[in-house]
Amino acid sequence: MEYRGPYRVRTVEKPMPQILHPEDAIIRVTRSCICGSDLHLYHGMVPDTRVGSTFGHEFVGVVEEIGPLVQKLKVGDQVLVPFNIACGKCNFCKQGLFGNCHESNPMATAVGGIFGYSHTAGGYDGGQAEYVRVPYADVGPTVIPPDMDPDDAVLLTDVVPTGYQAAEMGGIKEGDTVVIFGAGPIGIMAARCAWFFGPSRVIIIDHVDYRLEFAKNYAYCEAYNFKDMEDPVVFLKKTTDWYGADVCIDCVGCEAEGNSLQTFSGKVTLMQAGTATALQWAINSVKKGGIVSIVGVYGPPFNLIPIGNVLNKGLTIRANQASVKRLLPKLIAHVQEGRLNPKGLITHRVPLEEVADAYRLFSSKLDNCIKTVLIPSAKS
């Protein structure tokens, strides 16, 4: 897969990736996903997204080749690869912040290395390809348990950990009311994972009816269309006895709809880094002293949010890229013991050769698309 400019991608033959560092591995990709955050790249919203780049940070595959210092993997292992590239040695990795590694991205200090996510995230080619180079192969890649479906495994590289961490960062207490903005794959997974922390209500807000219907059934949550409301913040206050939700989670990021000023300043004129409507609603809908958890992706340099309300309401804001490696043991157990069904999110399986169609399908929310998996051809 190769990016050619906003809304333009195609498949091309590229040279085989090489071992460039003794801790590298080369993985033959068997499945990769298009993530909602890939759409920010596809729409040209992320600075330093160069023509010729290959996207894809959610993938699983087979180890094809290993560098001389790789000890934990062997050729032929089936592995899932966390989306963040982590060295395991820097002070951030040592403290479990694998999404904030200091030794995987020379191009920006605000974000660690991420596969196929622009040069702002390190300039790595991603996994929407037949083969991909994986640095620090002893740290991130995890051998897929033999009884695990690869469709479940590929969603453990990002969607499940990000949804889970979104809920975890909410500090949810027994009996809490949790509101999730965005019924994309991450929002749906955050709604499902929120239950692990003991709330009494989980509410999801979006404007796409088929996704709300899906979320209601998949995540056992209440689902509401903000286009049916005069004001979603008033609606949420009212439904929480005029108090505010205990926890609000932003799973939308920089392309939210619902506020014309945000849309004009963030999407039409690019005066801010996309639209921060969901985050604005989260801050204004949460109770005083509540917690706002952010996993929606925002680009640099800044966004317009009501920071004065954060101060006056005494809010705690918690945000991060998911620390996939830290969460994997717990999440693998949830999947193996039947409490989570990641592959239930997959609605479309598309050959890698039809990647342009797959992006359009997901971007325009056609054919009731929730999650698309790309499958490289059998010849690879």
Add this chain to the structure above:
Amino acid sequence: MKKQHQDYKNIPGWGMDADPENEPNYPMKNYTGDDHHRSDYKRSAPQPKDVEILMSNERPKISAVFGNSVPPSGLSGMIRRYAFKHSEDRYRHWLPLIFADRINMFEGVVDDLRKGYFPNIIAERGWKMEVKHNPKGFAVKIATAAAVGYMIFLMLKKKK
């Protein structure tokens, strides 16, 4: 308002990961005190630099590994080199990068043509899916674009 799941405690896994100590940073970070050692840790051997890498001026040296895809080139590369002279705090870092991305898009088309390849924009944009799954909406989009284009054409013609 009626709650939809009165029996929520029967949802598989309900409450099993609840952690009353989750306030407010634990368990995101397993604090070890290593932060105070700053950048004094054992790094992996550096990856050999085989292409031009633009580095943030907020770090003293390049990270041990990095991606080597699509090194900067052409006019967009010149703009990117300018951008990386400024910190991630500055507009003059990010806005030139976005500008360079747009220039790069045209460079990509020129590069295709130079190689004798005429890009199939319709296929690259996946319009087949729009025609298949959203024919009416797609027709409206095309008609709107055509109308706006025609109006601009008329305005320019009138100016001349």
